[in-house]
Amino acid sequence: MGELKLCCLGVSHKTAPVEVREKYSFKGEELETSLLQLNALPSVEECMILSTCNRVEIYFTSRAPNPFKEVYDFLTENKSATIEEINQFFYKKEQKEAVRHGFYVASSLDSMVVGEPQIVGQFKDAFGVAKDLGTIGTVMCRFCETAFKVSKRVRTETGISKNAVSISFAAVELAKKIFGTLSGKRVAIIGAGEMAELAVKHLISNGVSEVFVVNRTFERAVKLAEEFGGKPFPLTELSTVLRMVDIVISSTGAPGYVLTPENVIPAIEKRKNNPMFLIDIAVPRDIDPALNEVEGLYVYDIDDLNEVVKANIEERLRAAEVAKEIIEEYVNRFIKWLRELEIAPLIAELKEKAEAIRKAELQKRLSKLNLTPEQAQEIDNLTRIIINKLLHEPITSVKKKAAEEERHQVVQIFREIFGLGKE
Numbered sequence: 001m002g003e004l005k006l007c008c009l010g011v012s013h014k015t016a017p018v019e020v021r022e023k024y025s026f027k028g029e030e031l032e033t034s035l036l037q038l039n040a041l042p043s044v045e046e047c048m049i050l051s052t053c054n055r056v057e058i059y060f061t062s063r064a065p066n067p068f069k070e071v072y073d074f075l076t077e078n079k080s081a082t083i084e085e086i087n088q089f090f091y092k093k094e095q096k097e098a099v100r101h102g103f104y105v106a107s108s109l110d111s112m113v114v115g116e117p118q119i120v121g122q123f124k125d126a127f128g129v130a131k132d133l134g135t136i137g138t139v140m141c142r143f144c145e146t147a148f149k150v151s152k153r154v155r156t157e158t159g160i161s162k163n164a165v166s167i168s169f170a171a172v173e174l175a176k177k178i179f180g181t182l183s184g185k186r187v188a189i190i191g192a193g194e195m196a197e198l199a200v201k202h203l204i205s206n207g208v209s210e211v212f213v214v215n216r217t218f219e220r221a222v223k224l225a226e227e228f229g230g231k232p233f234p235l236t237e238l239s240t241v242l243r244m245v246d247i248v249i250s251s252t253g254a255p256g257y258v259l260t261p262e263n264v265i266p267a268i269e270k271r272k273n274n275p276m277f278l279i280d281i282a283v284p285r286d287i288d289p290a291l292n293e294v295e296g297l298y299v300y301d302i303d304d305l306n307e308v309v310k311a312n313i314e315e316r317l318r319a320a321e322v323a324k325e326i327i328e329e330y331v332n333r334f335i336k337w338l339r340e341l342e343i344a345p346l347i348a349e350l351k352e353k354a355e356a357i358r359k360a361e362l363q364k365r366l367s368k369l370n371l372t373p374e375q376a377q378e379i380d381n382l383t384r385i386i387i388n389k390l391l392h393e394p395i396t397s398v399k400k401k402a403a404e405e406e407r408h409q410v411v412q413i414f415r416e417i418f419g420l421g422k423e
Contacts, residue, residue, distance in 0.1 A: 006140075007061070008098040009057070012110070014110075021055070023080075035133050038074060043067060044062055044070065046060060046061045048136055049126060055110075059140065072086055106123045107150055114160065158326075165313050167305050175279075178275060178277050183207040188244075188249070190214045197224070200228060214232075238263060242263060248278045250279065260290075275297070276298070281302050287299055347399075349421070
């Protein structure tokens with residue numbers, strides 16, 4: 001019987017373009033059917049598939065000398081893959097490398113955006129499907145549960161997901177700093193840029209109460225307002241809208257400034273100098289730089305937001321270095337547990353054999369002695385203590401060897417010395 005290995009065969013945004021990742025994705029019934037097919041392979045003991053838009057990874061345990069061969073065959077049959085394609089785009093990892101990779105993935109260190117929170121939920125979903133289908137057991141359950149624990153510690157202790165690393169979300173974080181809370185605030189979106197729309201979605205999820213959509217083409221404003229549950233306005237009514245809102249996100253294709261001292265200052269005065277946050281995501285800019293000098297106005301353009309994002313990415317990368325230290329601690333613990341798990345049946349077999357010998361010899365001898373029940377119990381206890389003490393050192397020694405590379409030779413010698421595994 002070979003060494004039990006935890007393996008990972010996968011493809012991700014780091015190794016393959018989206019059209020390749022799409023080809024190998026598993027969704028819905030196909031995911032369940034594929035898991036059962038994988039689990040039925042002779043070389044696969046337990047398995048789980050993590051399939052997201054950025055990665056497809058098959059985690060499995062095996063004792064086969066070449067644990068990946070049958071999984072390769074599965075992909076060639078079910079995904080029309082070629083060995084050349086798998087070798088080009090896929091990575092394969094075993095034992096410590098596979099465990100470390102899984103913990104990195106669950107903790108978002110391997111994500112396109114380091115620190116993003118979605119991946120741990122996707123990891124949990126993959127675990128849940130495999131568990132419900134019964135394709136995972138002791139090892140994979142322990143691996144996944146440890147991954148979730150690691151992910152939680154990384155987020156709690158490093159703050160890796162605290163800082164915004166997208167333009168749209170950076171705008172929301174800045175708005176929070178200015179207003180304290182976004183609850184009850186009103187936002188206007190001018191134009192229909194993709195980043196501006198995304199920023200509005202983030203603002204809504206963070207509690208803004210109303211959305212006003214201003215567009216040169218009123219029909220477009222109506223359509224967008226319906227999407228956000230907001231109110232549409234033509235660009236000619238911009239001055240009216242500015243007096244009603246706290247946050248303005250502008251992303252038009254206008255050749256000149258859309259927001260100027262002429263239309264913004266009257267709005268500020270009408271608001272009795274309550275602060276207004278202006279976000280310019282347009283290129284060329286929509287907001288007149290002169291507005292930077294107006295009291296009560298907080299003006300940010302796309303370069304300002306990019307600087308915020310850049311600083312936040314650097315902060316996340318620093319947090320990732322701390323996270324790696326936490327992860328390494330758990331990787332070593334898991335590998336130690338896995339190796340001791342392999343030794344456990346050997347130790348159990350030795351104890352069982354010793355106990356069988358002890359009981360057999362006691363039965364032979366005690367029946368010939370005229371002992372009281374108390375005396376018989378005392379001898380029983382004494383022989384049990386002797387056996388335990390005799391076995392203590394060899395068991396301790398073989399447990400220590402579980403963490404070493406030559407443990408298989410040690411286990412074989414151990415079996416031969418104590419006559420284990422023989423009829």
